[in-house]
Amino acid sequence: MLRNYLKIAWRNLKKNKSYSAINIGGLALGMAVTLLIGLWIVDELSYNDYFEDRDKIAKVFQSQTFNGRTETGPSIPRPLEKALRDGYDDNFKHLVMSSWTMDLYLKYGETSISRSGNYMQREAPELLELNVLKGEKDGLREINSIMLSESVAHALFGGEDPIGRTVKIGNQDGMVVSAVYEDIPFNNTFSDTEYIVPWDYYLSVREWARNAEDDWGENSFQMFVQLVDNANMEEVSSKIANIKKDLNVDTAEFDPRLFLFPMKEWYLRGNFENGRQVGGRIQYVWLFGIIGVFILLLACINFMNLSTARSERRSKEVGIRKSIGSQRGQLINQFLSESFLVVVFAFGIAVVIVLLSLSGFNDLAKKEIGFPWAKPIFWLISIIFIFFTSLVAGSYPALYLSSFRPVDVLKGTFKAGKYAGLPRKILVVLQFTVSVAFIIGTVIVKQQIDHAKDRPMGYDKEGLVQVAAFSDERVGKYDLMRNEFMNSGAVIEMSASSSPITRIWNNRDGFTWEGKPDGxxxxxxxxxxxxxxxxxxxxxxxxxxxxxxxxxxxSLGVLINETAKKYMNLENPVGKLLRSDAGVDPGPPLKIIGVVEDMIAQSPYEPVKQGLYVFDRFNNASLYNLRLNPEQSASRNIAIVERVFKEHFPDISFEYDFIDAEYGAKFAAEERIGKLSGIFTALAILISCLGLFGLTSFVAEQRTKEIGVRKVLGASVFNVWKMLSKDFVKLVAISCFIAIPISYYVMNGWLQNYAYRVIMEWWIFLLAIVGALAITLLTVSFQAIKAAKVNAIKSLRTE
Known part of the structure; x- marks a missing residue:
């Protein structure tokens, strides 16, 4: 029986090639988008799945309150390690202090490369579950050892055995390679940990870190922990919550609270606002999941409309089958079989579309997603997906077509009924409601990005390059390097700084000034x-x-930004003193010599933070800020800068960043969302137009004789076009009025995530309405004009 159903379905598909192509193409497009979104969601949800014990791994976070506002982050003081080991060691299987991930120059022989990694304690390889390919798992035992990822080892040593060989780090000390571990996968928090150096070495070369052993106010470190098997994350968090406040009264005024932040939430739920966890990338997972469902639904609606548009031609077939004994259930099975066959073909085409577009999708989404050929679970889900789509897409046509009465159909008196077209109209309204909402959302996302991009930056990013010199070789050479760069003709101005222009690396407190309020x-x-x-x-x-x-x-001067002036409540700040009240020897006060315009160094969507620009009297600044000569090409300038740099620092890898590119990267996440939303919106509109095309075809088919009569009575092509178009314009207008409040509510909630945000203007909604109506008229006009041009005699002729 099934074979017979499929054979009939295949014949119907071949008989109506154009409609079959539209049906299969529309479904294939919707299924391809759903597959891509599904692969993206799986990749997001599987972040950090590399770790088998991820449910027991956490990072120690700290919340502190400043003037009524709570800030939360992973920065913790070094004394916390001793406190946890002494009083709570039985809760932890591993406890690892770590530096922040940083770039280092690694050199072996004539090969010098820059890679990112961490200084970590001895238990790090066990906590990170490193797959050691060569050497020993306990590779951080010796203070002068270094563990390298497989790709870094290959870049430095090629085919040589790296174990026991000496690598220079930062072009200073030689470190012995103790182990080579497998590269940590891309979708992982530690994917950029390409080397690990012992924590003890970090302390030995950084005096400030050694001196922070008992300093509870120096929140410059991070700590990873793995709980013992029988420990509960929330219970341990409660135990350690007040350690800092109890052991150090000086920090009690900030109400510091410690807690364990589980690894499973680092990536998807890493946002905190005023001390509360407020989600993160999980919002995008939900967003794209909903988009995927809606686009698949639109494709299914398109299939329904095109199928019912052919109902007049299938009615006699149904009448004959019923008259010779076919049951309604058999007819339903037949139509569902046709739906199944269409969906199978569509799924095959969808897989091809996904394979062709996966590379571009990865570039756009910044992913490394591969097609899961070898995963049985994928094919099981795909089979369920095919059956589900077949049922959703084919259920309404099957129930509708199988309901025809054979007597009415065969006598030629069959009429669909007054409200027979209502479900199809509702489906079109639903389609365009989604499409219009997508249009509004895409425009607002773009508006928000442009709004932040147009915000005054406080500096000129064009022609500005930053060169890193993370090596002690730079100390005492700033004036020399400035003269060399300026005399080269490639640089017209230069300075140095301890933090990148586009980021803030250090924060300080413990200052007093004239007029500072108590508390x-x-x-x-x-x-x-x-x-x-x-x-x-x-x-x-x-x-x-x-x-x-x-x-x-x-040398004891300081520049403050405009936000700091307001923050400190200083009307005339120039000449005022800024004193440190921290430590036994706080040092001499700093004198404010100027106020600079606010400079965006963090998120362009957030307020500028109060900032101090202090003169670098200890030569700590390791970043050269070069303004290139605008009279020469950037490539020529960079080539000259590199030559000068290598003349003085031959052992340091030349690394540079264009500030305009670094600043542009701040918009990367929102721009990816905007581009993906734009693509999905275009596809949703295309699929909706196919559905509208189907409904127009259906109406034109149903009203063929009416159109013929009207033409005989003198109706023009325009009159017929107007008659067929006005109903669809009404449907789309209804869609717009439904979509506007929904999209306003959703996008207003999304904009609340940004302190610096665009105001939703009325013209955005008007644009969406005009665009939807224009698209509707263009889609309807093709079929309407085609129907209007049919010879009236041919339309009125009966068999």
């Missing part, structure tokens, strides 16, 4: 800079002056 809890972004910093960045000085070589006292 005020300050928190400043801290950047050490050289002379010419403001000039090299083209920063605007709104009060006072820049650092100058003419004033020896500027």
């Amino acid at each position: 005020f809890q300050e928190d400043f972004a801290w950047t050490e800079v050289s002379y010419d910093y403001a000039r090299s960045l083209n920063m605007k000085i709104v009060e006072g002056r820049d650092f100058s070589r003419d004033f020896a006292s500027d």
Whole structure:
């Protein structure tokens, strides 16, 4: 019986090639989008699945309150390690202190490369479940050892055995390669941990880190833990919550609270607002999941409309089958078989579309997703997916077509009924409601990105390049390098800084100033800079002056930004002193010499943080900020800069970043969402138009004789076009009025995630309405004009 159903279904598909192509193509497009979104969601949800014990691994987080606002993050003080080991060691299987992931120059022989990694304690390989390919798992036992990822080992040593060989790090000390481990997969928090150096070595070369052993106020470290098998994450979090407050009264005013943040939530739920967890990328998972469901639904609606549009031609077939004994259930099975065959073909085409578009999709989504050929679970889900889609797409046509009465059909008196077209109209309204909502959402996402991009940056990013010199070789050479670069003709201005222009690496508190309110809890972004910093960045000085070589006292000078001026409540800040109240020897006070315009160094969607730009009197600045010569090409300038750099630092790998590209990267996540939303919107509109095309075809087919009569009575092509179009315009207008409040509610909620956000203007909604109506008229016009041009005699002729 099934074979017979499929044979009939195949004949019907071949008989109506154009409709079959539209049916299969529309479904294939919808299924391809759903497959891509499904693969993306699986990749997001499987982040950190590399770790078998991920449910027991956590990072220690800390919440602190400044002036009524709570900030949460993974920065913790070093004394916490001893407190946890001494009082709570029975809760932890592994406890690992770590530096932040940082770039280092690694050199072996003549090969010098820059790679990212961490300084970590001895238990790190066990906690990270590293798959050691060569050497020993306990590779951090010796202070002068280093563990390398497989790709880094190959880049340094080629085919040589790396174990026991000496690698220079930062072009200083030699470290002995103790182990080579398998590269950690891309969709993993530690995928950029390409080397691991012992924590003890980190302390030995950084005096400030050694001195922080008992400093509860120095929150410059991170800690990873793995709980013992019988420990509960929430219970352990409760135990350690007040350690810092109990052991150090100096920090109690900030109400510090510690907790364990589970690995399974790092990636998808890593956002905190005022001390509360407020989600993260999981919102995009839900968003794209909903989009995928809707696009598949649109494709199924398209199939329904095109199938019912052919109902007049299938009615006699149904009448004959019923008259010779076919039961309604058999007819339903037949039509569902046709649906199944269409969906199978569509799925095959969808897989081809996914394979062809996967590379571009990965580039757009910044993923490394592969097609899961070898995973049985994928094929099981695909089979369920095919049957589900067949049922959804084919159920309404099957029930509708099988309901025809054979007597009415064969006598030629069959009429669909007054409300027979209502379900199809509802489906079209649903299609365009989704499409219009997609249009509005896409426009608002783009508006938000453009709004942030148009925000004043506080400096000129064009022609600005940052060169890293993370090596002690740079110490004492700033003036020399500035002269060399300036005399090369490639650079017109230069400065140095301790933090990147587009990021904040350090924060400080513990300051007092004239007029500071009692109990005020300050928190400043801290950047050490050289002379010419403001000039090299083209920063605007709104009060006072820049650092100058003419004033020896500027070695204790400080520039503040406009936000800091308001934050400190200083009307005339120039000349005021900023004193440190931290430690036994707080050092000399800093004198405010100028106020600079706010510079965006963090998220362009958030308010600028109060910042201090302090003169770099200890030569800590390791980033050169170069403004290139605009009279020459960028490539020529970079080539000259590299030559000068290598003349003085032959052992340091030359690494540079264009600031405009670094700043542009801040919009990457939103731009990816915007581009993907734009693509999905276009596909949703295309699929909706196919459904509208089907309904227009159905109406034109049903009203063939009416159109013929109207033409005989003198109706023009325009009159017929207007008659057929107005109903669809009404449907789309209804869709617009439904979509507008829904999209406003959803997008308003999305915009609340940004402190610096666009205001939704009325014209966005008007644009969506006009666009939807224009698309509708273009789609309907093809069939309407085609029907209007049919010879009236041919339309009125009966068999």
